[in-house]
Amino acid sequence: MTFSIMLIMFIPIGIIVDVSEKVNKILENKVPFPKVAAYYLDFIIYFANLLFPIFLFLSIIWFTSKLANNTEIVAILSSGISFQRFLRPYIVGATIVSIFALLMGFFLVPKASEGFNNFRYMYLKGNGRNQMRETSDVYRQISDTEFIYASNFNQEAKTGYNFVYEKFDKERMLYKITASSIVWNANDSTYTLMNFNKRTVGELNDKIETEINKSMKFNFDLEDLTPVVYIAETLNLTELNKFIEKEKKRGSANINTYLVVKYRKYSVPISAFILTIIAVAVSSMKRRGGMGVNLAIGIALAFSYVFLDKIFGTVAEKSSFSPLIGVWIPNIVYGILAFYLLRNAKR
Known part of the structure; x- marks a missing residue:
């Protein structure tokens, strides 16, 4: 009951703060009210799932x-x-909340995350539509033998x-x-290549073909080459x-x-037990x-957990550090702390 009341109390506060920050952008872009309402419905689901271990704590x-x-x-x-x-x-209460959060993270939150992030990039970020995708120095291996590169995609x-x-046969x-x-033609699902140049490697001599423009079909589309930067958050577990x-x-x-997004789907519910x-x-x-001291200690521990989670999550995303270890380090550290505090509490 206390957990539910805390969610009901803090979510409206979060909405009010978010509205006060973004109302100018919303009015400036003349966003229709139904889209704003849908955004804040997604906002509630997105942040309730993100912060539920802290609210439970x-x-x-x-x-x-x-x-x-x-x-x-003492009497008990x-x-x-x-x-x-x-x-x-x-523990029973934490189990119920964790199962609910796990199911939300697998199925409901991805849809909410898609709506939440689409709205942010379309209407709230200054250059959001261009920032939605990583379009510079795009390099992909599209099959076991095919590789492509483009310096930039519009x-x-x-x-x-x-x-x-590049097409290979083994090495x-x-x-x-x-x-x-290279331009995508939606009408016939082909690409038009400007200043086309093809070099076929021969045993003794290479064959060179050139054309001003040439239409071809490839085993890829632009959506796959430049997915939105938050694509992983919008997929359910199977799709991910x-x-x-x-x-x-x-x-x-x-x-x-x-991988960080995937592992967090499992680590966040486990953190509920630890916290x-x-x-x-x-x-x-x-x-x-009195209660104030306990709350002060609790808030300090809660925000230190969030800080640790953000630090190692970012390190795992931006370096060669293992995403699995990066995601689970906060739970391991606080799991050890939980064991120590529980032993002292029993005494």
């Missing part, structure tokens, strides 16, 4: 601190009930520049195609696994970012400063 501290201040925990333990038995309802014009296509190059630009496998084969430079144990251990002791 703070609600447990609030509730348990009230019990401790009223000396009810003095009656012969063990600390493990006292902890059991908290998504609106469906045009790539300084295009290179031997069969031919290489270059063009100053398939997408990651496809991007691995293509040699995507953003594979760590996609639940920490919250009970911290707030079950009656302190001289």
Whole structure:
């Protein structure tokens, strides 16, 4: 109940703060009201899922601190009930919330994330439509034997520049195609290559073909070459696994970012258990400063967890550091802290 009330209290506050920051942009871009309403529905789901372990943590501290201040925990333990038995309802509650969050993260949150991010990039960011995709130095392995490169892609014009296509047979190059630009033709699903040049590698001599422009079909489309930067957040678990496998084969430079999103789907619900144990251990002791001291300690621990999670998540995305380890380090560190605090609380 306390957890639900805390969500109901803080979500409207978050909406009010967000509206105050973005109302000028919304009015400036003349965004229709239905789109704004849909954005804030997605906003609620997106941030409720993102912050639910923190809300659960703070609600447990609030509730348990009230019990401790009223000396009810002392009475419960003095009656012969063990600390493990006292902890059991908290674990059951954390399990229910975690299962709900896990299902949300797999199926509901991706859809909300798509709407939330689309709105932000379309209406709220100054150059958002161009920032939605990574369009510079695009390099992809589109199959086991095919590689492409473009220095830049203009998504609106469906045009790539300084295009290179290479075809291999194992480690031997069969031919290489270059063009100053490549344009997608939606009518017949072909590409037009300007200043076409094809070099076929022979055993003794190479064959060179050139044309001013040439229409060709390739085994790729521009949407696959330049996916939106937040694409992984918008896919359910099955789609995300398939997408990651496809991007691995293509040699995507953003594979760590996609893996961080995947591993967080599992780590966030587990953090609920860890933070639940920490919250009970911290707030079950009656302190001289009362509930305020417990809340201060709890808030400090909660924000330090968020800080640690952001730091290692960013390191995993931007470096060769293992995404799996980066995502789970906060849970490991706070899991050790939870074990230590629980032992002291039992005493």
